[in-house]
Amino acid sequence: xxxxxxxxxxxxxxxxxxxxxxxxxxxxxxxxxxxxxxxxxxxxxxxxxxxxxxxxxxxxxxxxxxxxxxxxxxxxxxxxxxxxxxxxxxxxxxxxxxxxxxxxxxxxxxxxxxxxxxxxxxxxxxxxxxxxxxxxxxxxxxxxxxxxxxxxxxxxxxxxxxxxxxxxxxxxxxxxxxxxxxxxxxxxxxxxxxxxxxxxxxxxxxxxxxxxxxxxxxxxxxxxxxxxxxxxxxxxxxxxxxxxxxxxxxxxxxxxxxxxxxxxxxxxxxxxxxxxxxxxxxxxxxxxxxxxxxxxxxxxxxxxxxxxxxxxxxxxxxxxxxxxxxxxxxxxxxxxxxxxxxxxxxxxxxxxxxxxxxxxxxxxxxxxxxxxxxxxxxxxxxxxxxxxxxxxxxxxxxxxxxxxxxxxxxxxxxxxxxxxxxxxxxxxxxxxxxxxxxxxxxxxxxxxxxxxxxxxxxxxxxxxxxxxxxxx
Numbered sequence: 001x002x003x004x005x006x007x008x009x010x011x012x013x014x015x016x017x018x019x020x021x022x023x024x025x026x027x028x029x030x031x032x033x034x035x036x037x038x039x040x041x042x043x044x045x046x047x048x049x050x051x052x053x054x055x056x057x058x059x060x061x062x063x064x065x066x067x068x069x070x071x072x073x074x075x076x077x078x079x080x081x082x083x084x085x086x087x088x089x090x091x092x093x094x095x096x097x098x099x100x101x102x103x104x105x106x107x108x109x110x111x112x113x114x115x116x117x118x119x120x121x122x123x124x125x126x127x128x129x130x131x132x133x134x135x136x137x138x139x140x141x142x143x144x145x146x147x148x149x150x151x152x153x154x155x156x157x158x159x160x161x162x163x164x165x166x167x168x169x170x171x172x173x174x175x176x177x178x179x180x181x182x183x184x185x186x187x188x189x190x191x192x193x194x195x196x197x198x199x200x201x202x203x204x205x206x207x208x209x210x211x212x213x214x215x216x217x218x219x220x221x222x223x224x225x226x227x228x229x230x231x232x233x234x235x236x237x238x239x240x241x242x243x244x245x246x247x248x249x250x251x252x253x254x255x256x257x258x259x260x261x262x263x264x265x266x267x268x269x270x271x272x273x274x275x276x277x278x279x280x281x282x283x284x285x286x287x288x289x290x291x292x293x294x295x296x297x298x299x300x301x302x303x304x305x306x307x308x309x310x311x312x313x314x315x316x317x318x319x320x321x322x323x324x325x326x327x328x329x330x331x332x333x334x335x336x337x338x339x340x341x342x343x344x345x346x347x348x349x350x351x352x353x354x355x356x357x358x359x360x361x362x363x364x365x366x367x368x369x370x371x372x373x374x375x376x377x378x379x380x381x382x383x384x385x386x387x388x389x390x391x392x393x394x395x396x397x398x399x400x401x402x403x404x405x406x407x408x409x410x411x412x413x414x415x416x417x418x419x420x421x422x423x424x425x426x427x428x429x430x431x432x433x434x435x436x437x438x439x440x441x442x443x444x445x446x447x448x449x450x451x452x453x454x455x456x457x458x459x460x461x462x463x464x465x466x467x468x469x470x471x472x
Contacts, residue, residue, distance in 0.1 A: 003348050004335055004428070009382050021353035023360060024379075027388035030419030036388035037415050040135070041086075041370050041397050044252050044315035048398075049135030051391050052412045053086035053372050054079050055318070055402035056141045056203070056256065058104065060437055061448035066093065066106025067114040071448050071458070076118060079405065080125040083412030085136050086372065086398055087122070088256070088318060091143040091205055094190040095183070097152060098144030098211070101437075102445040107140075107193050116197040123198070139201035139254045139316070140194045142187055146211030148325060150445075156214040157221040159285040161277045165264040165326045175211075177223045180235055188242045195251060201316075202243065202251050204236060207258030208331065209323035212236065216305070217261055217287035233305050240312040255309060256318040259358055260288040260297040264326035267342035274329060274342035297358055303365055310369060318372040318400065319359045324434070330354070332403065333378040338434040339470075348378045348429075356386075360395035370397035377404040378429050381421040384411070403427050407454035425454060432463060439466040 006012040009026060016024040027033050041048040061071040068076075079087050093099045093106040107115055123133050130136075147155045147166060154175050155168060163170065175183075191202050206212040215235055218226040225234050240253060263286070265274040282291040290298040306317065322330025328337070329344050333351030337343055344351075355375025363371045373396035376383035387399025401411065404427040414421055430453065437449040442465070452463035 001343050002335070003344065004378070004380060009385060012379070012382055016349055016353075019347055019349045021349045023353045023356040024349060024386060025389040025393070026382060026385040027392060028385065032392070033384055033388040034415060034419040036391040037384060037399060037412075039391060043137060043370050045249070046137065046252060047135050048137050049085035050083075050412065050416075051387075051398050052084045052415065053318075053398040053400040054082070054084050054088060054405050055372075055374065055400045056088040056090040056205075057402050057406060058090045058100075058437070059449055060101050060103050060446050062103045062105040064102055064444060066096075066099075066104075066108060066111045068105055068118050069103075071450070072105065073118060073121065074458075075409075075450075076122050077125050078409035080122040081129045082405070082410035083130065083416055086400075087136070087138050088203065088372070088400075089138055089140045089199070091141045092190070092194075094142050094144055094186045097154065098146075098149055100143075100145035100148050100210075101150055101440075103448070104145075107190050107197075109193070112193050112197060115194070119198040137201055137252070137316075138199060139203040139252065140199045141203040141205050141256060142190055142194075143205040144183060144186075144211045146209070146214050148210060154211060156211060157218040157226060157285075159217070161264045161279060161285075162209070162326060164277065165266070174221070177225055180225050181238075184235060184238050184242065187239045188246060191243055191251070192246065195247065200251060201254055203254040203256055203318070204239060205256055206236065207256050207320045209258075209261075209325055213258045213287070216258075217285055219286075220284055229301055229304060233308060236309065237312055240309075240314070244313050252315055253313045254316040254318070255314050256320060257302075257306070257309075258287065258320050258322070259299065259302045259362065260321045260330070260354075261286040261294075262289065262322055262327050262330050263294050265329070265342060265345065267340075272343045274327070274345040297354075299358065299361060303362070306362065306366060306369070310366070314369075316370055316372070317362075317366075318374070319362060320374050321355060321358065328434075331374075333375065333429070334431050335378065335429040336431055338431040338438060351375065352378055352386075356390060356395065360390065360393075363394065363396050367394070372396070372398040372400040374400055374402070376401055377427050380426045380428065381423050383426075384415055384421060403429065403433055406433055406451040427451070428453070436463065436466055439470060441469045442466075
């Protein structure tokens with residue numbers, strides 16, 4: 001189903017108004033777009049040189065041992081030269097059992113040297129183009145993938161709807177409190193390796209249904225990591241405390257936080273559209289959801305947790321929504337689903353509006369905490385016009401792009417030089433990158449993810465091979 005039918009910014013803006021998506025606004029003047037997105041951002045005791053960010057985008061292209069591989073190096077060299085002053089380094093496993101796919105990068109004593117060389121390359125490449133890295137931030141995202149780990153899942157609690165979507169038996173064991181306590185130390189030890197490799201900023205990934213995000217919604221879990229909000233944030237509190245004790249103020253502490261889980265969706269066979277699995281009310285699970293209608297957000301607990309996160313040392317927040325595994329339209333409004341998945345159950349404008357509404361409310365609630373916004377890619381070449389409007393209105397500190405940078409890694413350069421993007425280079429949210437991410441049938445158990453339409457020489461042959469393997 002085609003949604004993006006707009007031939008100009010004026011048409012796009014009229015479309016937003018017609019659908020009542022009042023939080024989606026645009027700056028029309030290219031000079032003002034430049035002015036807004038070139039605004040410097042104070043982050044703790046550091047300064048980012050502009051308001052443009054690259055989200056942590058996993059390429060699924062490391063080696064089986066966890067080293068960054070050839071395509072990983074290529075991606076980060078392109079990002080480093082592209083002009084963004086916040087490059088959020090992708091999800092990096094803190095232990096082998098926490099990898100979301102067999103090619104997810106994994107920082108350990110054996111892979112440390114390759115991470116150090118990759119970081120040095122990023123610093124050198126950025127300096128060659130932009131002259132300095134004094135105003136460049138590169139947080140490493142640390143993760144344990146929880147129920148999406150391979151080959152063995154680790155779940156924090158049983159949500160029967162998510163279990164149904166993921167094929168998890170009701171009697172599957174949950175991770176114990178003692179195992180979680182030991183895992184806290186794995187985060188800190190991996191953080192120490194990241195510091196040795198040169199990184200000066202760390203992110204705890206608490207989004208998209210992975211382990212730390214699942215803990216936040218573990219209202220029915222027993223023990224010291226479940227039930228009350230104090231218990232559900234205990235893991236994050238403990239890790240942040242241990243990191244502060246170990247690193248002092250030498251590491252900038254960050255978090256990518258999922259702020260609204262919603263519920264799992266499935267494909268309606270009659271219409272092809274996504275529909276929510278039947279859910280009880282009050283809804284006893286999840287994070288950032290209205291218990292009387294979990295299709296709507298309730299940010300009460302989210303705001304309390306962010307208050308604590310700031311007290312525990314977080315100085316930069318990246319806001320995301322939903323899970324790509326069970327409700328992808330919530331997190332990344334799209335034009336075309338990946339093969340076999342459901343069509344958008346709402347106009348993508350509503351998904352963009354939800355992102356802007358939630359991030360804007362949080363940024364206004366925490367004006368001294370710089371927040372990175374998400375949900376821009378579906379707006380295509382006008383994503384920067386929406387980002388500039390949000391920055392101008394103090395609804396966000398950073399415009400962040402994810403999928404969009406796979407096709408257009410140097411979008412910031414065009415913002416800096418022209419205040420507009422090239423139509424022929426922008427992501428059209430056709431979800432080919434997700435298709436590649438979901439393909440596992442090669443000798444390494446994972447195809448690398450990238451943008452076949454706009455990075456054809458590299459990912460075109462990979463896409464062809466993956467499609468052939470799927471048909472076979």
